[in-house]
Amino acid sequence: MEKLTNRSKVVSDKKMSFKERLYLPAVFKGMGITLKHFFQKKATINYPEEKREFSDIYRGRHVLKRDDEGRERCTACGLCALACPAEAITMIAAERKPDEKHLYREEKYAADYKINMLRCIFCGLCEEACPKEAIFLTQEIVKADYHREPLVYDKSLLVESVDNRIDVSKRQTPEVLAFKKDKTKRHNR
Ligand code: SF4
Numbered sequence: 001m002e003k004l005t006n007r008s009k010v011v012s013d014k015k016m017s018f019k020e021r022l023y024l025p026a027v028f029k030g031m032g033i034t035l036k037h038f039f040q041k042k043a044t045i046n047y048p049e050e051k052r053e054f055s056d057i058y059r060g061r062h063v064l065k066r067d068d069e070g071r072e073r074c075t076a077c078g079l080c081a082l083a084c085p086a087e088a089i090t091m092i093a094a095e096r097k098p099d100e101k102h103l104y105r106e107e108k109y110a111a112d113y114k115i116n117m118l119r120c121i122f123c124g125l126c127e128e129a130c131p132k133e134a135i136f137l138t139q140e141i142v143k144a145d146y147h148r149e150p151l152v153y154d155k156s157l158l159v160e161s162v163d164n165r166i167d168v169s170k171r172q173t174p175e176v177l178a179f180k181k182d183k184t185k186r187h188n189r
């Protein structure tokens with residue numbers, strides 16, 4: 001069969017020489033590599049005591065955003081779920097009642113919205129698919145757990161709190177930010 005790369009090596013089954021059977025040259029060679037790395041800058045850090053600075057557009061756990069008036073932006077259109085290659089998103093849509101206008105921005109909203117963080121590959125396609133700027137990935141990492149259930153995040157974990165908003169402006173281009181200021185656009189009303 002034709003080789004795809006030149007990296008493969010032919011393994012020989014020849015008998016080992018006396019020097020090879022001593023293993024000492026191989027041991028010293030290995031120790032030499034260890035010593036070389038000992039004096040180099042470490043690639044690892046002592047997490048969680050030390051933390052790396054994340055990029056402004058790091059793709060961590062999701063947030064479901066509220067608008068300026070504190071209403072949930074998500075309209076349960078399902079586009080994020082459709083775009084998700086890992087099928088990590090599920091939701092149940094509901095119709096907004098007249099006395100719920102202060103809670104939900106659109107006539108339809110997500111009564112239930114879940115993301116399975118064990119399935120998610122943090123690709124960001126849900127963020128790109130959303131027409132309502134309702135879902136964004138954040139710089140926060142998903143905490144590990146011993147069980148599966150707590151890693152299926154529901155609205156209580158995903159929707160941002162009214163008093164503690166998450167700034168996602170750095171994830172958006174200047175053009176998008178300028179567009180959002182234009183109140184003549186229905187998108188911004
Ligand atoms: S980040 Fe990617 S994998 Fe995760 S929920 Fe969004 S679309 Fe799905």
Ligand code: SF4
Pocket residue numbers: 073074075076077078079080081091110129130131132133134135
């Ligand atoms: S988060 Fe966005 S794309 Fe997903 S259902 Fe809500 S409005 Fe639609």
